[in-house]
Amino acid sequence: MADHVVELVAESGRYRLGARLGTGTWCDTYRAVDARTSAPVVAQLFHQDLTADAAFRERLLGILSAVAALRHPALVAVLDFGTMSGSRVWKVQERVAGRSLLAWTAEGRLHPDQAIEVVLALADALTAAHHHGVVHGGPHPGVVRIAGTGAAPRPKLSDLGHAVADRAAAGPRLSGTVAFHHETWAPEVRAGGEPTVASDVFGLGALLRTVLASGGTTAPPEPAAALAAVARRATAREPGDRFATVAAMRTALERARRTTHSRA
Incomplete structure (x- = not known):
C-alpha cells in the first residue's frame, strides 16, 4: 500500500x-x-x-x-x-452504485424522455448549489453517475467546485491537449476566466446536446428543433446570450418537452 x-x-x-x-x-x-x-x-x-x-x-x-x-x-x-x-x-x-452517464450515452441507452429527465434533475441540483454560492464549473457526462436502471434512471452529479483543480492541473498534466470533458467548459473558462453560473448553464447545455444525440429522437422535426434550441441558447458563446440561470434553462426545457409531447 x-x-x-x-x-x-x-x-x-x-x-x-x-x-x-x-x-x-x-x-x-x-x-x-x-x-x-x-x-x-x-x-x-x-x-x-x-x-x-x-x-x-x-x-x-x-x-x-x-x-x-x-x-x-x-x-x-x-x-x-x-x-x-x-x-x-x-x-x-x-459511493454511488451504477455507471457513469458517459457510459450510458456511449451505448445509446437513453431514450429522449429519459435524457430530458436526467437533465432536469441535474438542473435542480445545480440550482440548489448556486443558491449556496457553489458553482460546478463544467458539468459533463463523466461526473454524473446513474443510480438505477430501467425507465427511471436517477442521476447524481459529483465534483462540484472542482473546476478550480481542473484548471490548475490542466496545463502541466495535459501537456497542452484538451481532455474530453473540457468541451463542456464555457469559452470564457477555457480562456482562463473564473467559473460562474453562466458557465454552468453552458456545461449543462452541452450535456443536454450530448444525451439527446446519444439516443436519437423520435420527435417530429419541429418539436425536436425546440429541444435543440434550448441547448443552442444555453451554449451561446457570449454569457449574456445564454439563459440567465440554470432554473431559467430548466423552464425552457420543460416547455420544449411539452411541445414535443403535444405534437409527436
Whole structure:
C-alpha cells in the first residue's frame, strides 16, 4: 500500500482504503469503507503538486467546506475532507452504485424522455448549489453517475467546485491537449476566466446536446428543433446570450418537452 494511503488511514483513524479506482488530472481515487458506520465510500487524494501551494490549498478547502454542507438527491454528497501532513488535501464522498452517464450515452441507452429527465434533475441540483454560492464549473457526462436502471434512471452529479483543480492541473498534466470533458467548459473558462453560473448553464447545455444525440429522437422535426434550441441558447458563446440561470434553462426545457409531447 502506498505511503500516502497509509498516512490517510493513520491520520483520519476512520477510513479503510481499498483498491484504487483511477488517477485523474487532479486526484487519485480509491474505494474505501467508513470504519465507524461500515458504509462504502469513495476517497479522493488531491495531487501533492497542486495542494502544496498554500493559496490554492486554502481556496480548495473553502470550496470543499461549502460543498460538504450541500445535500440534494441529485448530488453526490461530500461526507468529510481534510489535510494530511498539513498540505495534501483529501475528501470522502458517498459511493454511488451504477455507471457513469458517459457510459450510458456511449451505448445509446437513453431514450429522449429519459435524457430530458436526467437533465432536469441535474438542473435542480445545480440550482440548489448556486443558491449556496457553489458553482460546478463544467458539468459533463463523466461526473454524473446513474443510480438505477430501467425507465427511471436517477442521476447524481459529483465534483462540484472542482473546476478550480481542473484548471490548475490542466496545463502541466495535459501537456497542452484538451481532455474530453473540457468541451463542456464555457469559452470564457477555457480562456482562463473564473467559473460562474453562466458557465454552468453552458456545461449543462452541452450535456443536454450530448444525451439527446446519444439516443436519437423520435420527435417530429419541429418539436425536436425546440429541444435543440434550448441547448443552442444555453451554449451561446457570449454569457449574456445564454439563459440567465440554470432554473431559467430548466423552464425552457420543460416547455420544449411539452411541445414535443403535444405534437409527436
